[in-house]
Amino acid sequence: MLNWLKKIIFKKGANKRNPSLINHFDDLIASDFWPKNKLNQLAEKRLKDLLVWSFENSPFYKKKIVEAGFDPYLENFDWKNFKKIPITTKSDLVNYNSVIQVPPSKFGKTFYCESSGTSGQVLSFIRDENWDSFIRAAQMRGYSWYNVNPWDFNIYFWGYNSSFLKKLRLRILDFLVNRFRIFDYNEKSIRELKKKGVNAVYIEGYSSMIYEMAKLIPKASKDFKKLRLVKATSEKIFPHYKTAVKQAFNIELRSEYGAAEAGIIAFECPEGKMHIVEEGVYVEVGENQELIITNLVSKSFPIIRYQLGDAVVLENESATCACGREHRIIKEIQGRVGKNIYGKTKLFPSLTLYYMFKNIFFQYNKSIDYQAVQYEKGRLEILTLEKLTDIEKSWVIHESNKYFKDEVTVKFKVAKDFRLEKGKLRDFISKIE
Numbered sequence: 005m006l007n008w009l010k011k012i013i014f015k016k017g018a019n020k021r022n023p024s025l026i027n028h029f030d031d032l033i034a035s036d037f038w039p040k041n042k043l044n045q046l047a048e049k050r051l052k053d054l055l056v057w058s059f060e061n062s063p064f065y066k067k068k069i070v071e072a073g074f075d076p077y078l079e080n081f082d083w084k085n086f087k088k089i090p091i092t093t094k095s096d097l098v099n100y101n102s103v104i105q106v107p108p109s110k111f112g113k114t115f116y117c118e119s120s121g122t123s124g125q126v127l128s129f130i131r132d133e134n135w136d137s138f139i140r141a142a143q144m145r146g147y148s149w150y151n152v153n154p155w156d157f158n159i160y161f162w163g164y165n166s167s168f169l170k171k172l173r174l175r176i177l178d179f180l181v182n183r184f185r186i187f188d189y190n191e192k193s194i195r196e197l198k199k200k201g202v203n204a205v206y207i208e209g210y211s212s213m214i215y216e217m218a219k220l221i222p223k224a225s226k227d228f229k230k231l232r233l234v235k236a237t238s239e240k241i242f243p244h245y246k247t248a249v250k251q252a253f254n255i256e257l258r259s260e261y262g263a264a265e266a267g268i269i270a271f272e273c274p275e276g277k278m279h280i281v282e283e284g285v286y287v288e289v290g291e292n293q294e295l296i297i298t299n300l301v302s303k304s305f306p307i308i309r310y311q312l313g314d315a316v317v318l319e320n321e322s323a324t325c326a327c328g329r330e331h332r333i334i335k336e337i338q339g340r341v342g343k344n345i346y347g348k349t350k351l352f353p354s355l356t357l358y359y360m361f362k363n364i365f366f367q368y369n370k371s372i373d374y375q376a377v378q379y380e381k382g383r384l385e386i387l388t389l390e391k392l393t394d395i396e397k398s399w400v401i402h403e404s405n406k407y408f409k410d411e412v413t414v415k416f417k418v419a420k421d422f423r424l425e426k427g428k429l430r431d432f433i434s435k436i437e
C-alpha cells in the first residue's frame with residue numbers, strides 16, 4: 005500500500021479511537037529535549053494533580069494518603085509524606101480492584117484492560133482514553149527517534165499464550181509457507197521471510213522471539229534494507245540477544261520497558277540508554293533495587309507508589325546522554341524479583357541465574373540459552389537448547405558454586421524447547437513455590 009494512504013488510514017483510525025493522541029504526541033515531542041528542571045516541574049505538577057484526584061475519587065488511595073499524613077492540597081508538593089504513602093502491590097490492585105477503580109462514568113471514553121502477571125493473578129481495570137492515548141503517544145515518540153512512523157510496514161511478534169514453539173510457528177505462518185522449526189533452516193521458508201522483510205521498517209515483539217528469528221536469518225541485513233528499528237519488550241534482554249540481532253540486521257536491538265498498568269516506563273534512545281518517560285511516570289527505587297512506579301496519567305485506575313516486581317539500577321541523577329535528552333536513565337533492568345531458588349537451608353533470588361550466565365557470557369564470550377527449573381530444594385535442573393560441553397558445564401558449576409556455595413547442586417538436561425509460564429518465557433520456573 006502507498007505510504008501516504010497508510011498514513012491517512014492510521015490518522016483516521018487514531019482520531020476515532022484516541023482523539024487526544026496527536027495532542028499528547030505533540031506535547032511529548034515538545035518536551036523531548038527539555039532540561040531536567042523543567043521535566044521535574046512537570047512531573048511534580050502531574051503528581052500533585054494525580055494525588056488530589058485520587059484522594060477525591062479512589063477510596064483505596066484516600067485511606068493510604070490519610071494514613072501517611074500526606075496533604076494533597078498543600079501548595080508545595082509534600083515530598084516528605086509522599087514517600088510515606090504505603091507501597092501498593094499487584095495483589096493489592098487485584099484484591100482492592102473495586103475501591104481503586106474510579107467509575108468509568110467520570111470519563112468520556114474508556115477501554116477494558118487485562119494483564120496477567122508472573123504471580124498468576126489476572127488484573128483487570130478500565131483505562132480512560134487520555135491515559136490510553138498517552139501510552140500510544142509515548143511509543144510513537146520512541147519510534148520517532150528512529151525515524152519510524154506507526155503506520156510503516158512492520159513485523160509483529162506478540163501475545164503468545166500456549167506452547168512457545170507452537171505459537172511461534174503460527175505467527176510465522178503469516179509469512180512462511182512451510183513447516184517451521186527453530187533449527188530447521190528450510191530454504192524456502194527463509195526465502196519467504198526475507199521477501200516480507202524487504203518492506204519491513206520495524207520489527208517488534210517479545211525479545212526471545214526476535215532472538216530466535218535473528219538466529220534463523222543471520223544475514224538478513226542484505227534483504228531487510230528498509231529496517232530502521234528492532235524493538236523488544238516484555239522480557240529480559242540478554243547480551244547474546246543483542247549480539248544475534250546486530251549480526252542479523254546490522255542494527256542494534258532496542259527495548260521498550262513497561263507494563264499494562266504502569267504504562268511505558270522507559271524507551272531506549274539511539275545511544276543505547278533507557279530514558280524514563282518522565283512525563284508519564286514517576287520512578288523511585290526501593291529496598292533491594294525494587295522499582296516503584298507512580299503513573300502520572302492513569303486517572304481511571306490510579307497507580308501510586310506501585311511495586312511492579314522488577315529490580316532495576318538507575319544512573320546517577322547527573323548522568324548525561326550523548327543523544328541530548330535529559331530524562332533519567334535506567335542503567336540496568338535486572339528482571340523479576342520474587343521467586344526464590346531454594347537451597348538446602350537458604351533462599352536465593354532467582355536473579356542469581358541472570359548473573360551466573362551473564363558472567364559466563366562476558367568471561368568466555370559464550371551465550372547459553374537456558375531455563376532453570378526447580379522441583380526440590382537444594383537441586384536445580386538447567387535446561388539448555390544445545391548440549392553443553394564438559395568445559396561449558398564446568399563454567400556453570402563454577403558460577404553456581406560461587407553464588408550458591410554447597411546449597412544447590414545443578415543437573416543439566418538438553419531441551420527441545422522451553423516451558424512457558426503465563427505466555428511468557430521465563431528463565432526460572434519453580435515447582436516449589
Ligand SMILES: [Zn+2]
Nearest residue numbers: 273277325327
Ligand atoms: Zn539518550
